[in-house]
Amino acid sequence: MLSILLVLAKQHVDLAQITVFSLLSLALGYATFYVLSRPHFSALLRLANTLRNIEQGNGVAPSLEAPKGELKELGEGLSAMLAAMASREAKFVAAQRELELKVSEVAVSNAELAATLRRLKAAQEQLVTTEKMASLGGLVAGVAHEINTPVGVGVTAVSSMSSRIIDVRNKYQAGELGHRELNDFLDNTQQHCELLLSNLSRAAELVSSFKQVAVDQSADDLREFDLGVYLSEVWRSLSPQLKGTSLRYDMSVNDDIRVFNYPGALSQVLTNLVMNSITHGYERGEEGHLQLDVRHDGGEVELVYRDDGRGIAPEHLGQVFEPFFTTRRGRGGSGLGMHIVYNLVTGQLLGSIELHSEPGCGVEVKIRFPANIHPGAQTENG
Ligand SMILES: Nc1ncnc2c1ncn2[C@@H]1O[C@H](COP(=O)(O)OP(=O)(O)OP(=O)(O)O)[C@@H](O)[C@H]1O
Ligand SMILES: [Mg+2]
Structure with missing residues (x-):
């Protein structure tokens, strides 16, 4: 009986020892796990924080510290990705600035263009006026030139007639004017008169055309x-x-x-x-x-x-x-x-x-x- 009790007591002590030992092992295991996994957890937490910051637009952390192993690789991968994103964002911001600069440059050149257009219009109006004046000047010069020809012909005809008249009168007064010579003189005078008439008519036509060009608008009745x-x-x-x-x-x-x-x-x-x-x-x-x-x-x-x-x-x-x-x-x-x-x-x-x-x-x-x-x-x- 005693031996049975002794066996039982020994078994009880063993059980308690086993329990204590198990509990100690568990605690030790948990502590080891805690100590070993703490860096991983904190790295994961930082990672999560960084990602949250990025999501909220609070900037990008260029690198993430992580312990060794797969988490380190994940951290490095994410760091590379974040760095790439940061550089892309920087490029995007730079491109946006450049665009804004270009837009303001375009606005400036637009304003310059509008001013140039206004100046061009003013110059064009000036040119039209100048052109009108030049055209009127040309008109007057042209009329003068055109009238000069018939008037010149008329002057030549009259002066030739005038010297013929003096000649014929002298001959007549000297009693030397023959019948034939008188006839020639009359024919010649008639031809000169016709020439004179056609040239004076041409000059008169030109003058009246000139008047029309100047368009006296009130003369014509409405x-x-x-x-x-x-x-x-x-x-x-x-x-x-x-x-x-x-x-x-x-x-x-x-x-x-x-x-x-x-x-x-x-x-x-x-x-x-x-x-x-x-x-x-x-x-x-x-x-x-x-x-x-x-x-x-x-x-x-x-x-x-x-x-x-x-x-x-x-x-x-x-x-x-x-x-x-x-x-x-x-x-x-x-x-x-x-x-x-x-x-x-x-x-x-x-x-x-x-x-x-x-x-x-x-x-x-x-x-x-x-x-x-x-x-x-x-x-x-x-
Ligand atoms: N119907 C037409 N067929 C062919 N050419 C023409 C005709 N009408 C005008 N022209 C051309 O245009 C030119 C200018 O005509 P415009 O009437 O101004 O002057 P013009 O007839 O030469 O002289 P003006 O009318 O003063 O006697 C003419 O010289 C001619 O070359
Ligand atoms: Mg004509």
């Missing part, structure tokens, strides 16, 4: 009339000029168009266009067709005039409206016709004019102007 009826009258008045040619002419009007306008200006425009077709468009006796289409379109009138003659060379097209541009210098052309047309259409009729032409395909002139003009509208429009 009144109400039927445009179709009026323009056919103008065509009819041109029939003597068309008589000697093989040119047909037609006119179409799309409506009864009553206008309050300047009939004188319209007649002058159409006359110049038709005379140009006759003079420049065709060879003598050549067949051709002149056409005028008149349309009423809203408050505006459109006149389209066409011929099917030889047309205008491309290099001349831009000069046709210039004063004194003519391809018939010395053969009766003064180069004022189309300049007058342009001035009348844009200045007096308050309209616009377009000229289209190709060599061999005739000429088309498109004119648009308001059907009704208010008195004084030209001065209101400058």
Whole structure:
């Protein structure tokens, strides 16, 4: 019995020892685990903190300390990633700054551009004024030059006549003037008079053209009339000029168009266009067709005039409206016709004019102007 008790007591002591030993081992194990894993936990905590900071935008930690092993690798990987992110962000910020700089530079150049544009417009206006003055100067010089020729011819004719008259008078007074010589003198005087008349008429025409160019706008009367009826009258008045040619002419009007306008200006425009077709468009006796289409379109009138003659060379097209541009210098052309047309259409009729032409395909002139003009509208429009 005692031995049984002794065995039991020994077993109890063993159990207690085992328990104590187990508890001690457990504590030791936990302490070892704690000591060994503490750096890992703190590294993980720092890692988590850093990531939270990054998420909240509080900057990027360039490197993370971590113990050895897989965690160290993770830490290093994350550090590399964070460093890459930091460098990308730095680049992004730099690019953004550069962009902002560029935007402000663009704003500055925009402002400069706007200022340059304003200066350019002012210069352009100045140029237009200068051009107008130069054109007027050219006009006066051209008129002087053009008038100089017929007046010069006239002076020569008169002085030659005057010396002939002195000669004939002397002979007459001396009783030496024969019948034949008197006849020659009279023929000669008549020829000189004709020459004088044609040259003085040419000079007078030039003076009146010059007056038209200067466009005395108040001289022409503003009144109400039927445009179709009026323009056919103008065509009819041109029939003597068309008589000697093989040119047909037609006119179409799309409506009864009553206008309050300047009939004188319209007649002058159409006359110049038709005379140009006759003079420049065709060879003598050549067949051709002149056409005028008149349309009423809203408050505006459109006149389209066409011929099917030889047309205008491309290099001349831009000069046709210039004063004194003519391809018939010395053969009766003064180069004022189309300049007058342009001035009348844009200045007096308050309209616009377009000229289209190709060599061999005739000429088309498109004119648009308001059907009704208010008195004084030209001065209101400058
Ligand atoms: N219908 C046309 N066909 C061919 N050329 C034309 C026509 N109309 C004008 N031109 C060209 O345009 C030029 C200028 O015409 P513009 O009427 O101004 O002067 P011009 O007829 O030569 O002289 P002016 O009319 O003063 O007697 C002409 O010389 C001619 O070369
Ligand atoms: Mg002409």
